[in-house]
Amino acid sequence: MTVPSPLAPATMGPNTLMQVQDLKMHFAVKANFSRRIVRQVKAVDGISFSIEKGETLGLVGESGCGKSTATRAILRVIKPTGGRVDYATPEGGVVDLATLSETGLKPIYRDMRAVFQDPQASLNPRMRVIDIIGEVLRVNGIATGSELEDRVAELMRKVGLRPENMWRYPHAFSGGERQRVSIARALAPNPRFVIADEALSALDVSVQAQTINLLQDLQAEMGLTYLFVSHDLSVVRHICTRVAVMYVGRVVELATVDALYNKPGHPYTEALLSAVPVADPTLKGKSRRIRLPGDVADPANVPSGCAFHPRCRFATDLCKSTRPELKPTQVDGQLAACHYADTLDLRGAIAAH
Amino acid sequence: MAAPPPVLSIEDLNVQFFTDDGGIKALDGVSLTIPQGKTLCIVGESGSGKSITGRSILNQIPRPGRRVSGRIRYWRKPDEAPVEISALDPKSREMRAIRGGEISLISQEPMAALSPVHTIGNQMREAIQQHLKLDRKAADAHAVEMLAKVGIPRPADRLSNYAFEFSGGMRQRICIALALACSPRLLIADEPTTALDVTTQANIIDLLLELQAELGISIMFITHDLGVVAEIADEIAVMYLGRIVEQGSSVSVFQDPKHPYTRALIRSIPSMTGERGSRLDTIRGMVPSPFNRPSGCTFNPRCDDFMPGVCDRLEPWADNPTPDRVVRCLRYSDSTKIEQLLGAQP
Numbered sequence: 001m002t003v004p005s006p007l008a009p010a011t012m013g014p015n016t017l018m019q020v021q022d023l024k025m026h027f028a029v030k031a032n033f034s035r036r037i038v039r040q041v042k043a044v045d046g047i048s049f050s051i052e053k054g055e056t057l058g059l060v061g062e063s064g065c066g067k068s069t070a071t072r073a074i075l076r077v078i079k080p081t082g083g084r085v086d087y088a089t090p091e092g093g094v095v096d097l098a099t100l101s102e103t104g105l106k107p108i109y110r111d112m113r114a115v116f117q118d119p120q121a122s123l124n125p126r127m128r129v130i131d132i133i134g135e136v137l138r139v140n141g142i143a144t145g146s147e148l149e150d151r152v153a154e155l156m157r158k159v160g161l162r163p164e165n166m167w168r169y170p171h172a173f174s175g176g177e178r179q180r181v182s183i184a185r186a187l188a189p190n191p192r193f194v195i196a197d198e199a200l201s202a203l204d205v206s207v208q209a210q211t212i213n214l215l216q217d218l219q220a221e222m223g224l225t226y227l228f229v230s231h232d233l234s235v236v237r238h239i240c241t242r243v244a245v246m247y248v249g250r251v252v253e254l255a256t257v258d259a260l261y262n263k264p265g266h267p268y269t270e271a272l273l274s275a276v277p278v279a280d281p282t283l284k285g286k287s288r289r290i291r292l293p294g295d296v297a298d299p300a301n302v303p304s305g306c307a308f309h310p311r312c313r314f315a316t317d318l319c320k321s322t323r324p325e326l327k328p329t330q331v332d333g334q335l336a337a338c339h340y341a342d343t344l345d346l347r348g349a350i351a352a353h
Numbered sequence: 354m355a356a357p358p359p360v361l362s363i364e365d366l367n368v369q370f371f372t373d374d375g376g377i378k379a380l381d382g383v384s385l386t387i388p389q390g391k392t393l394c395i396v397g398e399s400g401s402g403k404s405i406t407g408r409s410i411l412n413q414i415p416r417p418g419r420r421v422s423g424r425i426r427y428w429r430k431p432d433e434a435p436v437e438i439s440a441l442d443p444k445s446r447e448m449r450a451i452r453g454g455e456i457s458l459i460s461q462e463p464m465a466a467l468s469p470v471h472t473i474g475n476q477m478r479e480a481i482q483q484h485l486k487l488d489r490k491a492a493d494a495h496a497v498e499m500l501a502k503v504g505i506p507r508p509a510d511r512l513s514n515y516a517f518e519f520s521g522g523m524r525q526r527i528c529i530a531l532a533l534a535c536s537p538r539l540l541i542a543d544e545p546t547t548a549l550d551v552t553t554q555a556n557i558i559d560l561l562l563e564l565q566a567e568l569g570i571s572i573m574f575i576t577h578d579l580g581v582v583a584e585i586a587d588e589i590a591v592m593y594l595g596r597i598v599e600q601g602s603s604v605s606v607f608q609d610p611k612h613p614y615t616r617a618l619i620r621s622i623p624s625m626t627g628e629r630g631s632r633l634d635t636i637r638g639m640v641p642s643p644f645n646r647p648s649g650c651t652f653n654p655r656c657d658d659f660m661p662g663v664c665d666r667l668e669p670w671a672d673n674p675t676p677d678r679v680v681r682c683l684r685y686s687d688s689t690k691i692e693q694l695l696g697a698q699p
Contacts, residue, residue: 174639234622274555277581279583296520
C-alpha cells in the first residue's frame with residue numbers, strides 16, 4: 001500500500017474520500033479592553049493527510065494536541081482559518097469543506113456523520129430514541145410516518161438494540177446502549193464517512209470490545225470509511241489501517257499501522273508506544289518506558305524548531321532551530337517529521353507474554 | 354512463625370443503598386486483606402462496587418448507603434492489636450486521625466479533589482498541621498519537600514499557586530504529595546490515572562512504585578484498566594456486582610485466570626502486538642441493573658461456562674482451587690456439596 005504524499009497537488013485519486021491540506025485552526029486571544037489581538041493559539045497548525053475509501057484512519061495524540069479541534073474543523077463545527085478539506089461527494093464531484101457555504105454543507109452532513117465520546121452528553125435527554133435516530137431522516141425528507149419507524153427499527157437491529165425500545169428516552173439505556181444509539185443515529189442516512197471522536201473512551205472494557213466488533217462489522221457490511229480519533233493506542237492498532245500522530249497542532253508521523261507499531265519514525269511516537277500499559281505482570285518494573293520530561297507544549301507558545309525538542313532525548317541544535325517537515329522515511333508507508341527519522345533506531349510496541 | 358499481620362482486613366462486608374425503590378446491594382460479602390508494603394488492585398467495571406470498598410475503609414460511605422454487616426480492621430502498628438474501623442464513629446477524633454493521616458486517598462479527578470480558591474501551599478499546610486502538629490514554617494518546609502519528591506519543579510515558588518495554574522498531570526502529583534504528606538501506612542488510589550494521558554499515566558505509575566519502594570506504604574489501587582493492573586499490582590481482586598469473584602497474586606491471575614469473568618476480561622483487551630483486525634472476544638450482554646440482580650451466581654446470564662440448574666440456583670462461595678487463589682465459581686466447588694445444597698432446596 002502506498003501512502004499519498006501530503007505535499008501532492010490538490011488532485012485527488014479515484015479512491016480518495018477526503019484530502020486535508022495544510023489545515024489551520026488558529027484562535028485569536030484578544031486583550032481584555034482594546035480587543036486587540038495579543039497572540040494566536042495555534043491549535044491546529046497546518047496538518048495534511050488523506051483518507052482512502054473504506055479505510056480507517058486513526059488520529060492519536062495526547063490532550064491538547066489538537067486532534068479534537070482538527071475533527072471539529074473538518075466537520076465544520078468551527079470554520080478553519082486556513083487550508084483545504086477536499087471531499088469527494090457521492091455524486092462524484094469534489095468540494096472544499098473548509099470554505100463551503102451552509103447550504104452547500106447540508107447534503108454533506110448526510111454523507112459525513114459523527115459519533116462523540118460521551119453519549120450522555122450527545123443525546124438529547126428529552127427526545128425519544130425514535131426521534132433521535134429518525135430526526136435526520138425526517139429533516140431531510142428521506143422518510144416519514146411508518147416508513148420512518150421501520151427504518152429506525154432496522155437501524156436499531158443493525159447496532160444490536162431491540163426495536164421495541166424505540167419509544168424510550170436515553171436515560172432508560174446503559175452507557176454502552178446509548179453509544180449504540182449514537183452509532184445508529186450516525187448511520188441513519190446511509191453515510192459513507194463516519195468520524196468517531198473518542199467514541200469508545202467512556203465505555204467499560206467488556207462493552208468497549210463489543211462496540212469495536214460492531215464498528216468493524218458495520219464497516220464490512222456498509223463499506224464505511226472511518227476517521228477514528230482516540231488516545232488509546234491498543235484500540236487504534238486493532239481497528240485502524242493507518243495512523244496519524246499529532247503533537248501540538250501538527251502531524252509528526254503518518255504511517256501504516258504495521259510501520260508505526262513495529263518501527264516508529266518519530267521519537268514522540270516511540271515514547272507514546274512505550275507508555276501504553278501492557279497487560280503482562282511479568283514485565284512489571286522492567287524499565288522499558290521512555291520518560292518524557294515536562295508537559296505537552298502550550299499551543300499558544302510553541303517551542304522553536306521542532307515543537308517536541310524540549311522533551312526529546314535525541315534533540316540537537318538543528319532541532320531547536322529548524323522545524324522538520326513531514327516526509328517519507330526509509331520504511332515503506334511511513335512519513336515522519338523528524339530530522340533524524342532515518343538514523344534513529346526507535347523501538348516499537350512491546351509484546352505481552 | 355506466624356505471618357506478619359496485614360495492614361488492613363475486610364471481613365464479610367455488606368453495604369446496602371436504601372433508596373425509595375428498595376435496597377441495592379452495593380457490596381455483598383466482600384472479604385480481603387491488604388498486605389504490608391504491597392499493592393492490591395481492585396479491578397472491575399462500573400457498578401462493581403470497587404469505589405465503595407475504598408470509601409468503606411475511610412468510613413465515608415456516601416448516603417443513602419450504609420454498612421449492614423461485616424467488619425474492617427486496621428493495624429496501626431504491626432505488633433499491636435488492630436483498630437476496628439467499622440465500629441468507629443465517622444466523625445470521631447480517632448477516625449479523623451486515621452483518615453487523611455494514616456490512610457489517605459487519591460481520587461480520579463484531581464481538579465475536584467483540590468480547592469479552587471485556596472493556594473496549594475494553604476491546602477498542604479492545613480493537612481500537615483492537622484496531622485503532624487508542626488508550626489507554620491516547618492509545615493511549609495515539609496510541603497516543599499513533598500512537592501519536590503513527587504517531581505514538581507521549583508516547589509518553593511509554587512506554594513502560592515492555585516490548582517488551575519497546574520496541568521492535569523501536575524495536579525495529580527500534588528494530590529499524591531498531599532496524600533503522602535502525613536506518612537500514611539495505606540494509600541487508597543481510586544482510578545488515579547484514568548483521567549490522564551498515557552505518558553502522564555506512565556509517569557504517575559512509576560512515581561507510585563518508587564514512593565512505595567522508598568516509604569514502604571501499602572497501596573489499594575482501584576482501576577478498570579487491566580494494563581495498569583499488570584504494571585502496578587502485587588495482588589489482584591476482581592469484582593463483579595458487589596462481590597469479589599477472584600483474588601490472587603498478579604502474575605498467577607494473569608497467567609491462569611480461573612473465574613470465567615476474569616478470563617473474559619483479560620481476553621477482551623486488544624493487544625499491542627500479534628494479529629490485528631480480528632474479532633475481539635467479548636462478554637455477551639451487559640452488567641445487569643443492581644435492582645435486578647440475577648439469582649444464584651450474578652454472572653450466570655453472561656457466563657460461557659453456565660451450568661443450568663446449578664449456577665442460577667446456588668450462590669457461589671469462596672473456594673481455593675490453588676492455595677494462593679480465591680475463586681467464587683461453582684465450577685471449582687466440591688460437587689457433593691453442590692448436590693447437597695441443591696437437594697436441600699425446595
